[in-house]
Amino acid sequence: MIIQEIMTTDLEIVGEQLVAEQAYDTMKQAGIHHLIVMRADQSVGVVSERDLGGPKGQSVRAGKTVGELTSFDVITVKPSDSIRDAATLLQGYNIGSLLVEDDNEVVGIITISDLLSLVAEGLLETV
Numbered sequence: 001m002i003i004q005e006i007m008t009t010d011l012e013i014v015g016e017q018l019v020a021e022q023a024y025d026t027m028k029q030a031g032i033h034h035l036i037v038m039r040a041d042q043s044v045g046v047v048s049e050r051d052l053g054g055p056k057g058q059s060v061r062a063g064k065t066v067g068e069l070t071s072f073d074v075i076t077v078k079p080s081d082s083i084r085d086a087a088t089l090l091q092g093y094n095i096g097s098l099l100v101e102d103d104n105e106v107v108g109i110i111t112i113s114d115l116l117s118l119v120a121e122g123l124l125e126t127v
Contacts, residue, residue, distance in 0.1 A: 003086055004079035006118065007100045007108035013038050014047075016067030023066045024052045033113070034097045036106060037070045043106045045070040048096055076101045079108065083118065086110050 013036045014023055023035055027049055037045040047070045053060030060069070075089055076099045086098055090112055100108035 001083045001118075002079065003077055003081050003083060003100055003108075003110055006083065006114050007079065007110045008114070009108045011036055011106065011109060013043075014066055015039070016044065016065060016070060018066045020052055020061035020064040020066055020069055021058070023047060024049070024057070024061055027052070034109060034111060035066070036099065036109065037066055043074070043099060045072040045074055046097055046099065046109075047071065050096070071095075074099055077110065078102060083115065087115055090115070 012026060012030055012032060012034075014026065016037050016039055027033060027035060033049040035047050036043055037047055047066050051069045051071060075093055075095065077086055077089065079100055079102055089098055090096070097109055097111045099106050100110060
């Protein structure tokens with residue numbers, strides 16, 4: 001099984017100057033845990049719910065922008081990479097998501113939740 005088969009392509013993208021509290025509200029409204037952070041026309045990072053302090057993180061977010069809380073060391077994969085490769089990267093770097101790039105353009109995101117869904121659906125043995 002390859003990443004393209006399970007990646008999310010409906011991406012939530014924000015600018016690094018967005019107020020952190022607004023980013024957290026966007027996540028809550030969309031029911032997601034990661035936002036792709038852009039500078040001009042290029043992805044520069046991923047901000048997670050954890051980066052924003054989670055449900056009780058008002059003090060973490062107070063007076064800050066997304067750019068101040070973003071993880072800029074982004075690990076990427078290709079749509080044709082295997083799910084096993086993605087799992088290895090997520091575990092090895094202890095991160096919650098990977099950006100999926102094709103020809104240096106972000107086309108999706110894959111998260112730990114996506115992999116757990118495979119386990120829950122009993123599809124992991126086909127990986």
